[in-house]
Amino acid sequence: xxxxxxxxxxxxxxxxxxxxxxxxxxxxxxxxxxxxxxxxxxxxxxxxxxxxxxxxxxxxxxxxxxxxxxxxxxxxxxxxxxxxxxxxxxxxxxxxxxxxxxxxxxxxxxxxxxxxxxxxxxxxxxxxxxxxxxxxxxxxxxxxxxxxxxxxxxxxxxxxxxxxxxxxxxxxxxxxxxxxxxxxxxxxxxxxxxxxxxxxxxxxxxx
Amino acid sequence: xxxxxxxxxxxxxxxxxxxxxxxxxxxxxxxxxxxxxxxxxxxxxxxxxxxxxxxxxxxxxxxxxxxxxxxxxxxxxxxxxxxxxxxxxxxxxxxxxxxxxxxxxxxxxxxxxxxxxxxxxxxxxxxxxxxxxxxxxxxxxxxxxxxxxxxxxxxxxxxxxxxxxxxxxxxxxxxxxxxxxxxxxxxxxxxxxxxxxxxxxxxxxxx
DNA sequence: TAGATTGTTAATCGATTAACAATC
DNA sequence: TAGATTGTTAATCGATTAACAATC
Numbered sequence: 406x407x408x409x410x411x412x413x414x415x416x417x418x419x420x421x422x423x424x425x426x427x428x429x430x431x432x433x434x435x436x437x438x439x440x441x442x443x444x445x446x447x448x449x450x451x452x453x454x455x456x457x458x459x460x461x462x463x464x465x466x467x468x469x470x471x472x473x474x475x476x477x478x479x480x481x482x483x484x485x486x487x488x489x490x491x492x493x494x495x496x497x498x499x500x501x502x503x504x505x506x507x508x509x510x511x512x513x514x515x516x517x518x519x520x521x522x523x524x525x526x527x528x529x530x531x532x533x534x535x536x537x538x539x540x541x542x543x544x545x546x547x548x549x550x551x552x553x554x555x556x557x558x559x560x561x562x563x564x565x566x567x568x569x570x571x572x573x574x575x576x577x578x579x580x581x582x583x584x585x586x587x588x589x590x591x592x593x594x595x596x597x598x599x600x601x602x603x604x605x606x607x608x609x610x611x612x
Numbered sequence: 613x614x615x616x617x618x619x620x621x622x623x624x625x626x627x628x629x630x631x632x633x634x635x636x637x638x639x640x641x642x643x644x645x646x647x648x649x650x651x652x653x654x655x656x657x658x659x660x661x662x663x664x665x666x667x668x669x670x671x672x673x674x675x676x677x678x679x680x681x682x683x684x685x686x687x688x689x690x691x692x693x694x695x696x697x698x699x700x701x702x703x704x705x706x707x708x709x710x711x712x713x714x715x716x717x718x719x720x721x722x723x724x725x726x727x728x729x730x731x732x733x734x735x736x737x738x739x740x741x742x743x744x745x746x747x748x749x750x751x752x753x754x755x756x757x758x759x760x761x762x763x764x765x766x767x768x769x770x771x772x773x774x775x776x777x778x779x780x781x782x783x784x785x786x787x788x789x790x791x792x793x794x795x796x797x798x799x800x801x802x803x804x805x806x807x808x809x810x811x812x813x814x815x816x817x818x819x
Numbered sequence: 820t821a822g823a824t825t826g827t828t829a830a831t832c833g834a835t836t837a838a839c840a841a842t843c
Numbered sequence: 844t845a846g847a848t849t850g851t852t853a854a855t856c857g858a859t860t861a862a863c864a865a866t867c
Contacts, residue, residue, distance in 0.1 A: 466849070
C-alpha cells in the first residue's frame with residue numbers, strides 16, 4: 406500500500422466513516438460496493454472516496470467496485486486498529502461514566518483500559534469493570550499498560566495540567582471534552598469534542 | 613457589521629473558541645487584546661483571527677487591538693446568542709444524562725428545554741429539572757417552545773427516524789452523537805460528535 | 820513622533836470535484 | 844462485446860498565511 410503522499414487530516418477523518426458503513430455492509434452480507442453507492446449513503450462525493458482510498462493502495466477493481474471485506478481489512482490496518490488500542494480516561498464525572506459505559510469501541514478493537522479521577526471519594530469505585538484510580542497512579546499505569554491515547558472529561562481549569570501529565574507519561578493523542586484549548590508539543594494530536602462550542606457554531610446558522 | 617461575504621464553516625467553528633477565550637479575559641479583567649495574543653493562546657494564526665473578525669465588521673483599533681467587552685458582545689450577536697437558545701435532547705441514556713446535567717451552556721444563553729426518550733420506564737423521571745417525555749410529544753413540544761436545535765444521544769438504528777421527526781417538527785440544527793451518518797434537507801445542519809470515529813482518527817497518528 | 824496593530828490584498832497552500840482513459 | 848467503475852490528472856474552489864499601507 407502506502408504511496409507516501411502526505412495524507413490530509415480531512416482524509417483521516419473520513420476513514421472511520423467509511424469503515425463504519427463498510428462494517429454495516431458486512432453485517433447485511435453485501436460483498437461489493439461502488440464509490441457511488443458509498444457516496445450516496447455517506448453524503449461524500451464519489452471521486453473524493455476513490456481519491457481517499459487510492460492514496461493508500463489500489464483497493465478497487467475497475468468496472469466492479471470494492472470488495473467490502475478486503476476494504477474493511479485495509480482501512481482497519483491504516484487506522485492501526487488491527488491490534489487492541491488501549492485508551493485512558495481522565496475524569497469520572499457524568500460524561501466520563503457515560504463514555505466508559507458506552508463500550509461500542511470494543512468491537513472496533515478500542516478499549517478503555519484505566520480510569521482516573523482526582524476525587525478521593527471516587528477511588529476504588531467500579532466503572533465499566535474498572536476501578537477508578539487516583540491521579541497519582543496515572544503515569545505509572547500509562548507506562549505499564551503502554552497506553553497512547555487519552556480521553557479528558559475534566560473541568561477546563563484542570564485541563565492543561567492533566568494534559569501535561571499525560572504527555573509526560575507518553576500519551577500521543579488526546580480527545581479533549583474540556584471546554585478549553587490546550588497547548589501540546591508537535592508530536593501530540595488533540596481532537597476537540599467540547600459540546601458547548603459545537604452547539605454554539607450550530608446556532609450561527611439559525612434563520 | 614455584516615459585510616455580506618460568504619462566511620465559511622471554518623470561521624464559524626472558530627468563533628465560539630474566540631468567544632470562550634474572550635469571556636475568560638473578561639473574568640480576569642483584561643480589557644484589551646491583540647490578535648497576536650489571542651493567536652498565541654488559541655493556537656490560531658493572528659492574521660486568521662483578524663480576517664475572521666473583519667468579515668463581520670471593524671471591531672479593532674489600529675495600533676491598539678480589540679476591546680474585549682465590545683468583541684464579546686459582537687461575537688454573541690453573530691452567533692445569535694443574545695437571546696436564549698433552547699435545545700431539545702433526544703435519548704436519556706448515560707450520555708444524554710451527562711449532557712443535560714453539564715449545564716455550562718446556561719451561561720452562554722443556551723438551555724436544554726425538553727428531554728425525550730422512547731422507553732416508557734423513563735417517562736416522568738426528572739433529569740436536570742426536566743421530566744423525560746415520550747417521543748410522541750416531541751413535535752408538539754418543539755413547536756410550542758419554538759425550539760430550533762436538537763442533540764441526539766440515541767442508538768444508530770433510531771437516528772434517521774428520529775432525525776426525520778425532528779426536522780418535521782421544525783428543527784434546523786442537529787448535534788448528532790449517534791454513530792451514523794444521517795440524511796437531511798439542505799436547510800438543516802448536522803454536526804457530528806460520535807466518540808468512536810473521533811478516537812479512530814486519532815489512532816491513525818500513532819507511531 | 821515612534822511603536823504597535825489593524826484591515827486587506829496578494830500569494831500560497833490545500834482540498835474538492837469533474838472528466839476520462841484504462842480495464843474489469 | 845457493452846456497460847460499469849476505478850485510479851488519476853487537470854480544473855476548480857476555498858482556506859490560510861505573509862506582507863504592508865493605514866492609522867491609532
